Amino acid sequence: MGRLIFIGFPGLGLVASHLPHRNGPAEEGTRNQFGHDSASRQRVFRRPVVIIKWNYVRQVALARRFKADRECAVPLKEIELTKENTGGFAALGITGVLLKGVEAAGMTEPKPIQTQAIPSQLEGQDILGIAQTGSGKTAAFSLPILQKIIGLGDKRRPKTARALILAPTRELAVQIEQTIRNVSKSAHISTALVLGGVSKLSQIKRIAPGIDVLIATPGRLTDLMRDGLVDLSQTRWLVLDEADRMLDMGFINDVKRIAKATHAERQTALFSATMPKEIASLAERLLRDPVRVEVAPQGTTASEITQVVHPVPTKEKRRLLSAMLTDADMRSVIVFTRPSTEQMPSCAILSATAMMLRPSTAISRRMHASAR
Numbered sequence: 386m387g388r389l390i391f392i393g394f395p396g397l398g399l400v401a402s403h404l405p406h407r408n409g410p411a412e413e414g415t416r417n418q419f420g421h422d423s424a425s426r427q428r429v430f431r432r433p434v435v436i437i438k439w440n441y442v443r444q445v446a447l448a449r450r451f452k453a454d455r456e457c458a459v460p461l462k463e464i465e466l467t468k469e470n471t472g473g474f475a476a477l478g479i480t481g482v483l484l485k486g487v488e489a490a491g492m493t494e495p496k497p498i499q500t501q502a503i504p505s506q507l508e509g510q511d512i513l514g515i516a517q518t519g520s521g522k523t524a525a526f527s528l529p530i531l532q533k534i535i536g537l538g539d540k541r542r543p544k545t546a547r548a549l550i551l552a553p554t555r556e557l558a559v560q561i562e563q564t565i566r567n568v569s570k571s572a573h574i575s576t577a578l579v580l581g582g583v584s585k586l587s588q589i590k591r592i593a594p595g596i597d598v599l600i601a602t603p604g605r606l607t608d609l610m611r612d613g614l615v616d617l618s619q620t621r622w623l624v625l626d627e628a629d630r631m632l633d634m635g636f637i638n639d640v641k642r643i644a645k646a647t648h649a650e651r652q653t654a655l656f657s658a659t660m661p662k663e664i665a666s667l668a669e670r671l672l673r674d675p676v677r678v679e680v681a682p683q684g685t686t687a688s689e690i691t692q693v694v695h696p697v698p699t700k701e702k703r704r705l706l707s708a709m710l711t712d713a714d715m716r717s718v719i720v721f722t723r724p725s726t727e728q729m730p731s732c733a734i735l736s737a738t739a740m741m742l743r744p745s746t747a748i749s750r751r752m753h754a755s756a757r
Contacts, residue, residue: 474528477503483532486568487524496521501678502654503529511672512654515679519690522626523564525678526550526654527598530622531565534597535572541595544615546577548598548622549647551640553630555580555602561626562600574598579615581605589614603631603639610646620647625671628657628664637667644671 474487474495495503498516506512506529516522530548537547552558562576577591579601585608592599592615599606599615609615623644625631631640644653655668655675668675697705709715 474499474503478507479503479528479532481535482572483528483535483569486570486572487528489570490567492524492568496525496680498522498678498680499525499528501680502526502676505676505678506530506652506654507532509652511652511675512656513668513672513675513677514654514656515658515660515677516656517658517680518627520680522656523561524568526624526626526656527561527565528568530598530624531569531572531574533622534574539573541575541597542616542619543595544592545595545619546592546597546599546615546617547620548624549617549620549643550598550600550624550626551603551606551631551643552600552626553602553634553636555582557627558600558602562598565598565600576600579606579609585609603636603643606643607639610643617643617646618648621651623647623651623653623671625653625655625657625667628655628667629659629661632661632663632667637663640667641670 473493475484477495477500479487498514498520502512502514502522502525506526512526514522514525516525527550534547541547550558550561552561558578558580562578565574565576575596576598577588577596577600579588579592579599581602581604585605588605589609592609599620606615610617625640628640631637653671653673653675655664655672657664695705706720710718
């Protein structure tokens with residue numbers, strides 16, 4: 386008879402191994418303070434327990450030999466294992482140093498949007514994606530681009546970008562760049578951020594020698610293009626992330642100008658949580674026979690997000706906010722108000738309320754974001 390032993394190990398997943406019992410009972414011997422039978426500690430099994438990472442990449446595994454009475458017989462032993470990766474992102478076409486970077490970043494199993502979008506993009510097709518925040522779309526559109534850029538070498542023209550990713554907000558742009566950095570640490574991919582609200586000088590210096598991936602907000606990028614500081618004529622990959630938000634913020638005309646400045650034979654991916662007629666029209670204008678991928682109905686929220694509506698009179702809003710901020714579960718809070726001058730007093734009151742309740746919390750008030 387054998388017995389099935391499950392072993393959990395941080396970062397390596399859960400595996401099972403059948404272990405045979407030794408023939409005959411364990412001999413009696415002196416037991417130490419832990420109750421281990423010292424007379425039987427030298428007898429070992431021929432078949433060790435092996436822990437292998439779920440995606441079968443080459444790893445140093447752990448081997449442990451057991452006594453028949455479920456006690457450990459010998460210390461850990463390292464075993465070198467090599468197995469071909471036959472699943473995960475490798476099955477989608479991600480290979481080489483980028484695949485290693487993806488795995489090092491903790492990405493083992495592709496999400497639905499990644500499974501649908503990555504193979505088509507690697508084949509050179511345009512993508513129209515309906516996906517919400519938290520669905521994994523950043524990796525879905527960035528990994529195919531990185532895979533292709535890696536094979537192009539380091540030679541770039543000054544002021545150019547091989548790939549351009551447009552995002553509606555600074556926060557999203559920073560998040561996208563961080564994801565790209567995490568998965569391409571060993572791939573020598575150069576990135577740059579072009580954002581409003583910060584100095585142009587450092588951004589201009591970063592772009593000057595030419596870069597692989599430019600992540601930008603439309604307003605600031607349009608400014609640099611107008612000044613002749615960015616050349617998009619060699620940009621062969623264009624991504625519009627959260628296009629519906631760019632529409633809401635008034636960036637669509639900037640987006641059209643930016644897209645027109647890119648290479649005529651570019652590959653384009655457009656992602657949006659919703660598909661209003663303006664975005665559908667934009668997609669028809671920018672995309673060529675796109676593959677449509679959708680992981681949730683339009684307008685739905687990512688599964689990790691819970692939506693709650695509190696109908697409350699205007700004069701009671703401050704009291705409700707105070708009650709919500711005192712809730713221990715409300716660890717991170719963003720308060721949105723209408724971006725009009727008449728709301729300035731309300732913004733000041735809300736900020737003061739938050740500071741009184743949480744003086745250690747950093748508060749940022751972003752006014753007129755669409756102008757940037």
